[in-house]
Every structure is written in structure tokens, then in C-alpha cells.
Amino acid sequence: MLHLLKIEWLKVKNYRTFWVLSILFMVSIFGINYIMFNIQNTAHINAGTGPVQKPEQAAAADTLIKKVVGSPFDFPEVWQSITYVSGFLLFIPGLLIITSITNEYTYKTHRQNIIDGLSRTQFIFVKMLLTVIIALAATLFVFLTAVGFGLSGGSSFSFDKIEYVGYFFIQALSYTAFALLTGIVLKRSGVAIGLFFLYSLVLENMLSGLLNHYFNPVGSYLPLETTDRLIRFPFFRRVVEQLVKAPPPVSSFLLMSAIYLTLYFFLCKRKLETADL
Amino acid sequence: MTPVLALNTISKNYGPIQALDNVSFTVPKGCVFGILGPNGSGKTTLLGIAMDVLRASAGNLRWFDQPSSAELRKQIGTLLETPNFYHYLTAVQNLRITAEIKQRGLDDIDTVLKKVNLYERRNSKFTTYSLGMKQRLAIAAALLGNPDVLVLDEPTNGLDPVGIAEIRNLIKQLAAEGKTIIMASHLLDEVEKVCTHVAILKKGKLIAAGAVDEILVNEDVVEIGAANIQALQQAVNSMNGYSSVKQDGQVLLLSYPVGKANLEQINQHCFNQGTVLNHLHLKKKSLETKFFELTNN
Numbered sequence: 001m002l003h004l005l006k007i008e009w010l011k012v013k014n015y016r017t018f019w020v021l022s023i024l025f026m027v028s029i030f031g032i033n034y035i036m037f038n039i040q041n042t043a044h045i046n047a048g049t050g051p052v053q054k055p056e057q058a059a060a061a062d063t064l065i066k067k068v069v070g071s072p073f074d075f076p077e078v079w080q081s082i083t084y085v086s087g088f089l090l091f092i093p094g095l096l097i098i099t100s101i102t103n104e105y106t107y108k109t110h111r112q113n114i115i116d117g118l119s120r121t122q123f124i125f126v127k128m129l130l131t132v133i134i135a136l137a138a139t140l141f142v143f144l145t146a147v148g149f150g151l152s153g154g155s156s157f158s159f160d161k162i163e164y165v166g167y168f169f170i171q172a173l174s175y176t177a178f179a180l181l182t183g184i185v186l187k188r189s190g191v192a193i194g195l196f197f198l199y200s201l202v203l204e205n206m207l208s209g210l211l212n213h214y215f216n217p218v219g220s221y222l223p224l225e226t227t228d229r230l231i232r233f234p235f236f237r238r239v240v241e242q243l244v245k246a247p248p249p250v251s252s253f254l255l256m257s258a259i260y261l262t263l264y265f266f267l268c269k270r271k272l273e274t275a276d277l
Numbered sequence: 278m279t280p281v282l283a284l285n286t287i288s289k290n291y292g293p294i295q296a297l298d299n300v301s302f303t304v305p306k307g308c309v310f311g312i313l314g315p316n317g318s319g320k321t322t323l324l325g326i327a328m329d330v331l332r333a334s335a336g337n338l339r340w341f342d343q344p345s346s347a348e349l350r351k352q353i354g355t356l357l358e359t360p361n362f363y364h365y366l367t368a369v370q371n372l373r374i375t376a377e378i379k380q381r382g383l384d385d386i387d388t389v390l391k392k393v394n395l396y397e398r399r400n401s402k403f404t405t406y407s408l409g410m411k412q413r414l415a416i417a418a419a420l421l422g423n424p425d426v427l428v429l430d431e432p433t434n435g436l437d438p439v440g441i442a443e444i445r446n447l448i449k450q451l452a453a454e455g456k457t458i459i460m461a462s463h464l465l466d467e468v469e470k471v472c473t474h475v476a477i478l479k480k481g482k483l484i485a486a487g488a489v490d491e492i493l494v495n496e497d498v499v500e501i502g503a504a505n506i507q508a509l510q511q512a513v514n515s516m517n518g519y520s521s522v523k524q525d526g527q528v529l530l531l532s533y534p535v536g537k538a539n540l541e542q543i544n545q546h547c548f549n550q551g552t553v554l555n556h557l558h559l560k561k562k563s564l565e566t567k568f569f570e571l572t573n574n
Contacts, residue, residue, distance in 0.1 A: 010377060015363075107362065108361040114330055116378040117347050117348070
């Protein structure tokens, strides 16, 4: 396995696009969370310094805001908030995987690798491994971001609700594995990237909304939507809880995620092992 | 001696198109085996199947008398169809990947780059290479790890005349070292110059396979004609020395091994048999015509 990873490393090491995208992903994770952090901070500060003059009134307003907004960037809520917000950027790891696999098709190096002595199974195995590694790396970075925001807010560190980091990993893996399948089926980088973006950012949300309108909750179980729903909207919790009906339990999404992931990997493996390359 | 490669009734369909039809032949050890055929005759498809990047619709093959496997492919240096490399990497970086896959030849990189005259440009990115340089790099990659068997698909594609001569010499030199070389080409001249064995493909069918001097025999052809073609036929039947006879319109074509046709004797013989020739002509038959004859029936 190390031998296979070394080959993959040699391919990626000097591929500038890969590193530019990776850095962009990390900067965006920090940036988008920082924006959310500022928004909710402003809400708190405004509550304290607004037109309200008397201290007891200010305190009451702050409590009210806290009740509505919660403290999403304090432990333990920070795990859920950061993983939720970061989930919107998971198309970038997907993009990394798509470029990695479609490059092989463009350069026909998938053929050359096999001609030179990789088995078809080894070739696809290391790409699947790459989806796991990239999902792990993204999760690690999000974990560190959460720790940073949690501590900088002054709350004390807690592993309570750490399961959200696990959910984020499953969500990340779902994006990278889905991207791998997209790349393998479509082969051409432009088409693959276009359709992946269109589906993950637009089509699935439309489809999901439409399905949920008529056949609730079927739309929640679309491929990427399933893992998106592992982590629930963390802000204005009280309000949301009042307004929205209780969603299906997390366990049902976990089960569906497992089914989808198995399906992605199975299809990728079968395609590579049986097709003309 | 176990053959290097044995193909057994290999067929391949692309939908309704039959790219290969029941092709069987064996490649003996130590030969330079040419797979000859016009464009689209199935040469690359055949090699693609041998290297497991294409799936045969029917039939099977064995490398070194074993079922095809990734481990065996590591011991074969292959250039298939086009040079396939990572465009954003340099020659050395690309060859490192090849060496890592093959698990051999890492120390060989400089040597093979020198062999194909790319050493000066070893740290240039693949994108900056000309077609000929890309082809040279592909040959360098095939030579990595000093494999005993080389599979080269149109190895002189895109090379200038000097490059072509260099590669031919390289192939001859490798053959002299006892390596087995399987080479696909549409250039008869190339096969004739370097190959010891040949298989001829036409529209996916194997037309002939064997030693070059058996398959691509050079012949002299004598055209003879007479007013009564039946009588001429009979006169020819009682004559010997020619290898085959064929009627072509109002003349008979007699094939002779090179230099063995004696026009005087033929004339004399027919006259003795009571047939007077009205046409007698010696044609040197080139390999080119032979190739056209083999592939254009």
C-alpha cells in the first residue's frame, strides 16, 4: 500500500493546481467561519450597546439574544457550527479528486500505469484511498479550526458533541467519493467539473426541495443531501426548533450515507476492472 | 522453449465492428516480432489486449506461459499507441513514476535518457517537448529497468529520419543483446529491416504469421501469354522450376524465387510443346507489392 501511495504522491507533489486548491480550501474554511463568527458577535455587541440604556435592560436584551442565537462559537456548540458552515466548501475537496482522476484520462496515464505494471484494482484502490485521505485532511483542518474558534471565544475546551467532527468526515468522504465516481464516468475534466458543480450546488438542492414538498422526507435522502443533513443548522436554534418539524433521526442519514458510499466505491471499482481503458 | 507470448483465438468487438477476429500466434523468445498491417487493422487493439488495457471479447493469451498479470507486465517495457505522460512533470519526474510502478529501474533513469538523447532536456516539462521528443521519452520509459521483453507500438512515429535510423539501430542492438521485441508497424520497410518474425493483420484477421523470410519472400514474376491460353496452361503444367502460377486475364503469371527465372528456357519449353508465346516479360516483385497482395485480397 505504501508503494501505491508513493506513486500517488509523485503525481501530486509537483501538481500546482492541487496545492493551490488545497490552500484555497483552508483559507476559505477559516474565512467563512470568521464571517459567521463576526455576524453573531455583532448581534451580541449590538444587544449591549444599542439604544437600550439601563444596564438591567442591556443584560435582559443580551439574555434574550443568547436565547435566540445561542452561543454557536463556544464549546460544545462550536463543533456543530464550524462543521456545518465548513460543509458548504466540500465541493473543493471534490474538485481535487476530479482533477486527479480526469488528469489520468486526459493524459491517458491510467492506461500507462496499468501497462507499466499496476493492476486495474490497484489503480482504482489508490484513488479510493485518496478520497479517504483528502476527506481526513479536510476533517483535521476543520477540527483545528473549531478548536481555535472555540478557545478564542473564551469557553473551556470540551469533547462534548465531538460526534459532529465524525459526521463532517462522512460528509467530506461522500463528496470526494461522489466526485471520484463523476470523474470515472464522465472522464473529461470540463464536463465532470461542470456537472459536479451543477449537481452539488444547484440541482440537488432544487430536486431535494421539490421532492420534500410532495414526498417528505424522500428529498432528504438524495446522495449528497443525505450527508449534508447529518449536521443540522446550528444557528437560531430555538427559533428553528419552533418553526421546523422534527427531521428524521441522524441514524437514518448515517445508514443512507453508508449505502451511498458503498455504492460509489463499488461502481468505481467495477467500472475500472471491467471497462476498456 | 516457452514462448514469450502466445495468443489463442483472440477476438474483439466494438459494438458491431469486429476489430479482431480469431487471432492466434506465438512469439518465440529472442526474436524481433513485427505485427504488420495497414491503419485500422487491429494492431494496437491486439497489443492493448495483451497489456490488459482492453478486454478481449473472446480468446485468451499467456505471457511466458502464465496467465497475464500485473507482475508480469512489470518485466515488459511497453510503448502503446501514444506517449502517455503527466504533462506538468519533467522527463525525470515522469520516469520516477514509471520506475516506482515497475519497482525497478530507478538508477536507470539517466542511462535511458542518454540512450534516447533526451538527457540535456531531462528537467524540462513534458508539455514543452516536440512530438519526436515525446516519442523518445516513451521509448526511454520502455527501456527502464532493462526489461527482457519490449512491446513497441509504432516506435518511429513522429521521429525525423535521423531519429528513425537511431531507433532502428537501437532495436537491432537490443535484439543482439538477446531481448525479445514485439513491434507493431504499418511500415513494411521497417519490419523488413529489423524483424525476424512477422504477423500480418488485415481488418482484424490474421493473414499470415511466421519468419520474415518465409512470409515476405521476394519473388520474380514472369508474365507469359499466347493466343491459346488453355494450350499454354498445359505447356506450363509440364514445366518445373516455378513456385506458383496464376492466370491474370490473357496472361499467366509464373512466380520464381529471386534470380531463378530463365526466360529463354521458358520460351524454348513452350515452343517445344507447340505453343508460341506472344508475350514474355520478367517483372521484379517488390515486398511492397507482396504486402499489398497480402492485405488487399
